[in-house]
Amino acid sequence: MFGKGSSSYEVQSRRDGRWQIEGAFTDQEAALSCARSQLAGGGVEEVKVVKFRTLAGLSLETVILNKKVPVGVKKALVLGGSAEGAPFCRTLDDLYGFESRVVIGRLLRPFLDAQRLTPTELLHSWPAYRKLEEQGALLGAAVHAVARHHGDLHGIAVPDRVRVLRGLVVSASSRARDFLAERKRLPGFDDRDLDATSRRIDAVVGEGGHDTLFLSLLTLHLAEGGTLPGKLEQLLVLMHNAEPRHLALFDGVAADVVGSADTLKELLGEQPSLAMGLCALADALHGRDPEPGGLLGAPPSSALTRLCDLAIRERAPLSRIVLIDRLRQALAGDQPLDRRDPKTEGALLRTITERLTGADGRLLGGAAMSKALDRRMLRHRQTVLRDQGMHDIADRLSMR
Template identity: 60%
Template sequence: MFGKSSTAFEVQIRREGRWTIEGTYDDERRALASARSWLAVSGVEEVKALKFRSLAGLSLETVIFQKAVPVVKDKPMALGGTAEGAPYCTAPGDLYGFESRVVTGRLLRPFLDKFRITPTELLHSWTYLRKLDEQGLLLGAALQAVARHHADRHGVAVPARARELRAFADAVMARARDFQGERKALPAFDPADLSRSSRVLAAAVGEERHDFAFLSQLTIHLADRNSLAGKLEMLLDLIGPDVEPRHLASLDGVMADALGSAELVKELLGAQPNLALGLCALADLILGRDPQPKSEPVSPLLAHIGALIVQGRAPCCRAVLLERIQQSLNGTQPLDRRDPKKEALLADHLATHLRDPQGRLLGGAEVQKALARRLIRHRQAILREQGMHDIADRLSGR
């Protein structure tokens, strides 16, 4: 096996549970160096080096090095936001609604961003629902958060409401699992002819199951892209001038799901000079105004969505972008990080810019409150810089 050499060395590695020989050597130092180098190779689970000695026709084997590659476990995911606004669902089907998906997107944002999927894709995919369930505490934490919100708003008992929501989630999982088994027998999804795809699908599954099956097939179609921006592009390509209202509503909903990702919106806005101009750019899109001279051009994808919003064809996208404006105003990031002292001036400019031609403020009272809270925080910061902490504290109680 080793020629004329009476002593030889062998390096073996384990991948996916299987051992293979990666090299033989006649020098121990070279064998050890090779073994250690394999520890840094992706996919290698364990490495060992063996010494073979021939003695009186016998081969003696000794392990001189063996080390397993440490398994790096992902940190447990935490919830990405609150359950504020979660509708009171009374049946599993309510979880597919737009308002429910908005809250799902907020609560499960770390999970959704990790796999680059939308809430609609999650709810219609057995693969991702199973991955979510395997996360351990994440799904339970989300259901508990919603149960507590419902307890505060509707006076229900948290434990009982959490069990009811878990039953709804289990029903959604079962539905996605069943579709996984039957989807290959269904008519093929044709993105070039949504009307025909929809008709033959309804004939195959019945009108009652059409919407779920249609969205399930759509999410399979979106799986060809591994980024939210890419999926957004695919969705926009499906919206032709003759798209049927029912299909437009579905596409608008999935696009709005994608826009629930703050990272995606930031990417589509481009390198805006500051947060204030970024929010102004969103307002311009919603209201159909020309962008401000100092703003950076937004992505063509976002401009396309803005055109659909102005035409009244993307109400869900409009609602999500309005919520993004409100959340940004409620956040702690200055309107201009480079010059926080301009906060009051920029807030006033933004308040003016957020009004439509009739003088109505986008987002209404909630955006007005968010602007007011931001100005109060700014005044408090100025007072504290001057050592007037008591006055700043009293200001917060206004």
């Protein structure tokens, strides 16, 4: 008698005791999916989905989902970072691309490190997909994080973007599943004759499908490496005399490996402080021997030194990009350069700047690195001023 009316849904989350609206939807399933992704994304204490319905001039409100994060129990894996920089993927090739894998590596870092996987392996391995799906809403949380980033950046509807991204993920997982089913009928990966491997691949799928199948076969080969540093060792052997066609693919996976902060820390060796680790990495990227005098700790591993040598010779440009960005991110972070003596922050920052500067006077990372250094120095000056009770002056510095 009154008609069906209209319904809308609102996702609300409680963080640090305060409620906020995460999104509004016209589709119930989309709202529930968003709520589950908020729970998996971490940092929330409680999530609600509220249904609003207009009927005969009346507004009815119903809570259709209300979940609290349990306290004192083992927490499930959550997202490891933000979706900043996520490319606007329209095709599977976009999803497999370098920029996409960088963001996948950041978002799913806790899962990838726990499983000792690279983003490339995740995209090409059906068993890896299955393990990710076993983490509950983690994959959905990553998809929603990227969709929200695209919504903020491009002014598009988040639910629509979620559907597109989910479709790409399903297509990628289906391709990985098909590869696993057909693996016995496909060419093998001959690490001693890469050209022959490529010729056999081209004969089966054509040049257009070469890279996808080559990487799928490579993921099986890398499984023998076990740890991420072990996989980097395998890649370095393959990269030694590789032709450009193969070298570009190996470089992309090597960049995946060093995108892991824990793996890079292991490759850098025992370093007494963040400053020493940054100096060691900067020296390696410049091809310099560590300077004597006690500033640096252990020398970087042979694997990291060899990868940096390839980067210097322009044979590993993607790895170079990731390593420089790891330097930038560390400088932009809040961790003291030396926890043992925070008062040395200013002096250490000047030393790091010297190490980042090449013989040609150019700074590794260019303007982005310069900005990170400036912000770190600003925070140090503010800390010094506040320690002396000059809070107003410290506050005014940030306004410049």
